[in-house]
Amino acid sequence: MNLELNELSLSIIEEVVESPDHFRIIAHESAGTGLLLDFGVEAEGSLEAGQVLSTVCMAGLATVNLQPQLLGKWQWPHVVVETDYPVAACLYSQYAGWQLSSGKFHAMGSGPMRAAAGVEPLFDKLWYKEEADHVVGILETAMLPPESIFEEISAKTGVEPADITLLIAPTSSVAGNYQVAARSVETAMHKLLELGFDVHRIRSGFGSAPLPPVAANDLQGIGRTNDAILYGSTVTLLMTGDDESIAEILPLVPSRSSSVFGKTFLEIFEAAGRDFYKIDKLLFSPAQVIVQNVDTGRVHVAGEPHVPLVLKSFGLVTE
Secondary structure: OOOOHHHHHHHHHHHHHHOHHHHOOEEEEOOOOOEEEEOOOOOOOOHHHHHHHHHHHOOOOOEEEEEEEEEOOEEEEEEEEEEOOHHHHHHHHHOOOEEEEEOOEEEEEEOOHHHHHOOOHHHHHHOOOOOOOOEEEEEEOOOOOOHHHHHHHHHHHOOOHHHEEEEEEOOOOHHHHHHHHOOHHHHHHHHHHHOOOOHHHEEEEEEEEEOOOOOOOHHHHHHHHHHHHHHHOEEEEEEOOOHHHHHHHHHHOOHHHOOOOOOOHHHHHHHOOOOHHHOOHHHOOOOEEEEEEOOOOOEEEEEOOOHHHHHHHHOOOOO
């Protein structure tokens, strides 16, 4: 089965390429590489660019928008995600699971190019790999990628460098900040996959996370965007099958299941020596997960948002 995730993403990008000034992005194209769309490194970016970046990340298989919701006593913009294709949108495409590096350049790669490369263990678990003539990827980075990154992607996907489109944005940019906050459903999906749950039982997903204030630097940006998901997000999943397996696994899904829950992500990150791989994996999850069993009508709930910690992270309160 070929879902043509890269083709779906390309159809969205066409409008952006035709109107870069409207989205406040910069398009770079050279003979030796493919198309590079800067959403926030040298470009200003915009909220609309963030929406596009988030949608492309999920291969167009989700709707993403901003909605005002209460955060403490404030009306605050929340990034809301809705998908009827959660496995394809969130795991085959959106999950940032491909590490790319060359010299001083380092980035986490997400987007449908991952499905064409199939280099992550995730694709072995889910039995999916995509054939593509042109691939699309999203890189979280504050640097423009060198030509060698296009060559590495080409080697892994079998696509010529000229047929690669990369969208880039640092976390401390308007668009980059937005697309990380759009990962509420993805974190729930990946957590369930890691726990050994059959994610194909999940038929639809809906998630909401507060949009952080754009940070002054990437370190602060990493902290705020993670806190938005870990402590501020709520995800609803529509599932099939028995209730017993849901009730058994659901308490392990929210971030509250982690031993380090209750500290800001920057505090946790510093304690781990700024090494993501030393942080308890149980932490990377939404604050609250609600499961609606469409077969039995039962509703299961685990976790809850930790609003005071989100307010502290966002600078809305000092303590």
